[in-house]
Amino acid sequence: xxxxxxxxxxxxxxxxxxxxxxxILAAVVNEKGxxxxxxxxxxxxxxxxxxxxxxxxxxxxRAIKEAKVPTKSILAVGVGxxxxxxxxxxxxxxxxxxxxxxxxALGQRLSEALEMPVFVDNDVNVGTVGEHALGAGxxxxxxxxxFVGTGVGGGVIVNGRLRHGFxxxxxxxxxxxxxxxxxxxxxxxxxxxxxxxxxxxxxxxxERDIRAAISAGRKTVMTKLLEKGGKTRITSGLLAEAxxxxxxxxxxxxxxxxxxxxxxxxxxxxxxxxEMIVIGGGVTEALGERLVEPIRRDAPRWFIQQHDADKxxxxxxxLGDYAGVLxxxxxxxxxxx
Amino acid sequence: xxxxxxxxxxxxxxxxxxxxxxxILAAVVNEKGxxxxxxxxxxxxxxxxxxxxxxxxxxxxRAIKEAKVPTKSILAVGVGxxxxxxxxxxxxxxxxxxxxxxxxALGQRLSEALEMPVFVDNDVNVGTVGEHALGAGxxxxxxxxxFVGTGVGGGVIVNGRLRHGFxxxxxxxxxxxxxxxxxxxxxxxxxxxxxxxxxxxxxxxxERDIRAAISAGRKTVMTKLLEKGGKTRITSGLLAEAxxxxxxxxxxxxxxxxxxxxxxxxxxxxxxxxEMIVIGGGVTEALGERLVEPIRRDAPRWFIQQHDADKxxxxxxxLGDYAGVLxxxxxxxxxxx
Numbered sequence: 001x002x003x004x005x006x007x008x009x010x011x012x013x014x015x016x017x018x019x020x021x022x023x024i025l026a027a028v029v030n031e032k033g034x035x036x037x038x039x040x041x042x043x044x045x046x047x048x049x050x051x052x053x054x055x056x057x058x059x060x061x062r063a064i065k066e067a068k069v070p071t072k073s074i075l076a077v078g079v080g081x082x083x084x085x086x087x088x089x090x091x092x093x094x095x096x097x098x099x100x101x102x103x104x105a106l107g108q109r110l111s112e113a114l115e116m117p118v119f120v121d122n123d124v125n126v127g128t129v130g131e132h133a134l135g136a137g138x139x140x141x142x143x144x145x146x147f148v149g150t151g152v153g154g155g156v157i158v159n160g161r162l163r164h165g166f167x168x169x170x171x172x173x174x175x176x177x178x179x180x181x182x183x184x185x186x187x188x189x190x191x192x193x194x195x196x197x198x199x200x201x202x203x204x205x206x207e208r209d210i211r212a213a214i215s216a217g218r219k220t221v222m223t224k225l226l227e228k229g230g231k232t233r234i235t236s237g238l239l240a241e242a243x244x245x246x247x248x249x250x251x252x253x254x255x256x257x258x259x260x261x262x263x264x265x266x267x268x269x270x271x272x273x274x275e276m277i278v279i280g281g282g283v284t285e286a287l288g289e290r291l292v293e294p295i296r297r298d299a300p301r302w303f304i305q306q307h308d309a310d311k312x313x314x315x316x317x318x319l320g321d322y323a324g325v326l327x328x329x330x331x332x333x334x335x336x337x
Numbered sequence: 338x339x340x341x342x343x344x345x346x347x348x349x350x351x352x353x354x355x356x357x358x359x360x361i362l363a364a365v366v367n368e369k370g371x372x373x374x375x376x377x378x379x380x381x382x383x384x385x386x387x388x389x390x391x392x393x394x395x396x397x398x399r400a401i402k403e404a405k406v407p408t409k410s411i412l413a414v415g416v417g418x419x420x421x422x423x424x425x426x427x428x429x430x431x432x433x434x435x436x437x438x439x440x441x442a443l444g445q446r447l448s449e450a451l452e453m454p455v456f457v458d459n460d461v462n463v464g465t466v467g468e469h470a471l472g473a474g475x476x477x478x479x480x481x482x483x484f485v486g487t488g489v490g491g492g493v494i495v496n497g498r499l500r501h502g503f504x505x506x507x508x509x510x511x512x513x514x515x516x517x518x519x520x521x522x523x524x525x526x527x528x529x530x531x532x533x534x535x536x537x538x539x540x541x542x543x544e545r546d547i548r549a550a551i552s553a554g555r556k557t558v559m560t561k562l563l564e565k566g567g568k569t570r571i572t573s574g575l576l577a578e579a580x581x582x583x584x585x586x587x588x589x590x591x592x593x594x595x596x597x598x599x600x601x602x603x604x605x606x607x608x609x610x611x612e613m614i615v616i617g618g619g620v621t622e623a624l625g626e627r628l629v630e631p632i633r634r635d636a637p638r639w640f641i642q643q644h645d646a647d648k649x650x651x652x653x654x655x656l657g658d659y660a661g662v663l664x665x666x667x668x669x670x671x672x673x674x
Contacts, residue, residue, distance in 0.1 A: 084642060093644065142503060156609070158495055165610025166479060166649065169642035172607040177515050177600045177639070178532075182593070191641055195515075195600065256519070263514045263532065268608065270509040272493070273502025302514070304528055305421060305506035307430065312503065 013069055014332040015060050017079040018123070018324030021045060021097030025321070026059040028067035028074070029329035033134040037066035038325070045098040052101060057113045076117040077110065078332030080126030080324045087164055090120035119335045121162075123324060125171060127317075128155025129162050129334075130327025131278045135318040142274040145317070146173050147281035148261070148291070149236075151190065152198045156272070162331070174198035178263045200260040203283050207234040209253045220249040236286035243290055254291075262295045266302030269312055273305075280317025292316045350406055351669040352397050354416040355460070355661030358382060358434030362658070363396040365404035365411070366666035370471040374403035375662070382435040389438060394450045413454040414447065415669030417463030417661045424501055427457035456672045458499075460661060462508060464654075465492025466499050466671075467664025468615045472655040479611040482654070483510050484618035485598070485628070486573075488527065489535045493609070499668070511535035515600045537597040540620050544571040546590045557586040573623035580627055591628075599632045603639030606649055610642075617654025629653045 011030060018025040020043060027038040039062045041055055056079075064074055083095040090107010111118040121129075128145030137143040143157040152174030156163040163170045179186065180195030189196035190204065199205055210222055211234075225231075225238050242250035265277050277299075279292050292314065300309040319326055348367060355362040357380060364375040376399045378392055393416075401411055420432040427444015448455040458466075465482030474480040480494040489511030493500040500507045516523070517532030526533035527541065536542055547559055548571075562568075562575050579587035602614050614636075616629050629651065637646040656663055 084644070154608075158500075163495075163609075166612040167610055167642055167645045169640075169644075170608065170610040172641045175607040175641040176513075176604040178517055180516050180597070180600050181518060182596060193639060259519065260517070263517050267513040267604070270512040271491075271507065271605065271608070272500075273504055273507040273509075275503040302530060303506075304509045304512040305504055307421070307506075308504045 011069070011073060013067065013074050014329045015063060015074060015077040016325035016327070016329030016332065017056065017060060017077060018126070018321075018328060019043065019056065019079060019081045019098075020123070020324075021082060024056055024059045025325055026056075026063040027322075027325040027329065028063050028069065029326065031333075033326060033330070035322070035325070036069065037063050039063040039066065043098065045100065047100075049100045049104055052098065053104075053106070053109050053113075056110060060110075060114060074116065076119065076332040076336055077114060078126070078328030078330070078335070079106070079110065079118065079120045080123040080328045081106065081120060082123045084169065085120050085122050086168060087119070087121050090118060092120070117332070117336065119328075119332050121328070121331055122153075122155075124153030125155040125162055125164075126327035126331060127280065127319075127323040128157060128171065128278070128327065129330050130319050130323035130325075131280065131317050132157045132160075133330040134326045135323060136278045136315045137276050140275045142272070143276045143278060144173070144268055144272065144274050145171075145278045145280065146261070146264070147317075148201060148203070148279065148284050149282035150203050152202050152281070157274075161334070173264060173268065174202065176264060176267060178260050178267065197260055197264045201257040201264070203234070203236055203239070206239065206253055206257050206283075209256070210234060210250060213249050213253070218249050221245050221247040222250055236283045239283065240286040240290070243287065254287075255294075258291060258294050259298075261291075262298045263302065265295055265299040265314060269299070270302075270304050274312070276313045276315065278315055278317050280319075280323060284316060285320055288316065348406070348410060350404065350411050351666045352400060352411060352414040353662035353664070353666030353669065354393065354397060354414060355463070355665060356380065356393065356416060356418045356435075357460070357661075358419060361393055361396045362662055363393075363400040364659075364662040364666065365400050365406065366663065368670075370663060370667070372659070372662070373406065374400050376400040376403060380435065382437065384437075386437045386441055389435065390441075390443070390446055390450075393447060397447075397451060411453065413456065413669040413673055414451060415463070415665030415667070415672070416443070416447065416455065416457045417460040417665045418443065418457060419460045421506065422457050422459050423505060424456070424458050427455060429457070454669075454673065456665075456669050458665070458668055459490075459492075461490030462492040462499055462501075463664035463668060464617065464656075464660040465494060465508065465615070465664065466667050467656050467660035467662075468617065468654050469494045469497075470667040471663050472660060473615045473652045474613050477612045479609070480613045480615060481510070481605055481609065481611050482508075482615045482617065483598070483601070484654075485538060485540070485616065485621050486619035487540050489539050489618070494611075498671070510601060510605065511539065513601060513604060515597050515604065534597055534601045538594040538601070540571070540573055540576070543576065543590055543594050543620075546593070547571060547587060550586050550590070555586050558582050558584040559587055573620045576620065577623040577627070580624065591624075592631075595628060595631050596635075598628075599635045600639065602632055602636040602651060606636065607639075607641050611649070613650040613652065615652055615654050617656075617660060621653060622657055625653065
């Protein structure tokens with residue numbers, strides 16, 4: 001039999017973009033999820049929609065140039081944005097951190113300028129896809145991502161694909177109700193409702209509780225840490241530092257937040273029974289296993305089905321700041337097929 | 338062109354079985370979901386596993402006989418049971434209401450005796466499938482069923498199919514946490530944990546709260562209704578009667594239960610964003626719109642995404658006692674394809 005010459009298939013690439021309130025990060029990613037080039041620019045949210053869009057286009061072009069691959073081998077662009085998005089059209093609704101982009105047809109604008117398909121999705125959805133495809137959730141069929149930062153967001157993977165839901169709003173784990181008491185004094189969420197997980201376990205909620213205790217006269221190392229660092233916000237880094245010093249107040253507040261996250265994980269498992277829960281976001285990155293280990297240990301006690309309770313994995317996110325660009329790149333590639 | 342003679346395809350049938358703590362209901366169902374025959378027998382849970390299995394087999398055979406269709410046109414049997422099940426094998430784990438069936442290979446036993454494929458699933462999963470295929474949820478892609486009775490159970494439909502989950506325990510909506518307070522005095526669930534929806538909104542929880550108020554000296558028409566009916570349990574029917582008479586205590590307790598169900602619906606929508614929530618079960622059947630209307634009205638206020646909030650339908654189940662046999666029949670038919 002004559003030997004058949006196998007044509008070598010040309011490598012293809014996609015661009016992943018993470019548009020945040022402070023910075024734009026763009027990366028060219030190969031078929032295996034490896035980053036070939038990355039470019040960072042400030043978002044400058046006050047500069048206006050047109051300038052932000054131009055800066056996005058330039059950042060993508062720069063990343064493509066630096067990747068030194070044939071331009072025509074770049075198939076598509078994926079973008080994660082901190083806003084609800086219509087993923088079919090790339091239309092942004094309310095963009096809290098970058099209000100000049102409210103009601104912007106971002107997908108269409110970028111696609112016209114870059115002359116290739118552009119897929120836009122919500123940043124926590126994108127982060128969940130990143131962790132699923134290339135991070136902690138690799139190889140799982142069903143996975144839920146929980147990102148604990150200024151707020152608490154999340155995403156849901158069903159049968160290996162991101163679930164958008166009927167109105168493209170699936171995965172809002174921060175607004176699952178964990179502590180509704182129907183009383184006037186309960187913790188209010190930033191969304192204006194009581195009882196949301198975010199009202200107990202976000203960095204904002206943790207800061208609120210620590211400050212309230214300080215106002216009420218409680219002593220804490222946090223007062224010194226804030227003065228020393230010349231900071232006005234209780235950052236995730238300061239929380240980690242205070243916990244390392246075993247500050248009683250910060251430990252108490254963090255333990256409460258962790259308990260509510262444990263309850264959230266159990267609620268999700270009892271409803272959805274996923275294979276894995278991945279916990280990420282700024283607070284998680286700063287605290288690491290100090291946050292995740294108690295959740296992993298205690299959540300199974302709350303599972304209604306105890307059979308195989310230990311098989312449901314509760315793990316830390318792995319990709320850190322790169323979940324966004326890698327998830328966006330994955331979405332771009334998957335959307336093409 | 339010669340006219341092609343179209344062979345008339347022979348009709349096929351399946352048997353749906355609803356095994357409950359008190360009765361066995363079996364029905365022969367055609368391709369359109371129409372019931373041709375139905376047979377009811379008592380379960381007699383104390384009679385032991387062998388006798389219950391024999392009674393199940395006889396009930397199915399009787400239903401087949403009464404349907405008057407060719408025996409070989411009956412393709413399969415579906416069974417709903419009040420227990421966690423491994424749906425691949427039909428093995429029952431703990432059967433609270435029929436303990437003699439604990440750890441029973443029911444699927445295999447029935448399949449050997451009836452000489453056809455038998456598919457076994459949890460009763461609320463089966464009810465959800467029934468409502469989706471032939472009841473309130475017909476035509477929806479993603480739907481969640483919530484059944485409010487002695488306990489609160491549920492099921493999840495994703496992309497038109499029942500979701501079992503990683504450990505076959507998806508849909509345990511009664512054990513999502515809605516009111517966790519971390520305090521000693523909070524309502525405990527039958528599962529031994531505080532904060533579960535079931536601890537606030539099941540018939541059992543409602544009865545507990547009414548009895549506690551009576552013990553504390555509150556006046557209610559329920560005291561008379563219980564005496565008059567010679568009943569020892571506050572049934573769903575008695576709840577409906579007391580509400581019709583606008584009894585202040587029962588109204589207060591039901592309103593609280595309804596608020597927690599509203600919170601549950603919103604939690605599910607914020608996490609999963611389904612197209613429809615179907616509310617059924619004994620309490621719902623007795624109370625009807627008195628229970629469902631306030632949930633439909635108030636749940637959207639708790640949706641984090643307000644866009645198209647009114648498009649998510651919150652409706653009453655339609656099939657009543659037939660959700661079980663029709664769902665079991667649907668599972669049998671779908672499992673064959």
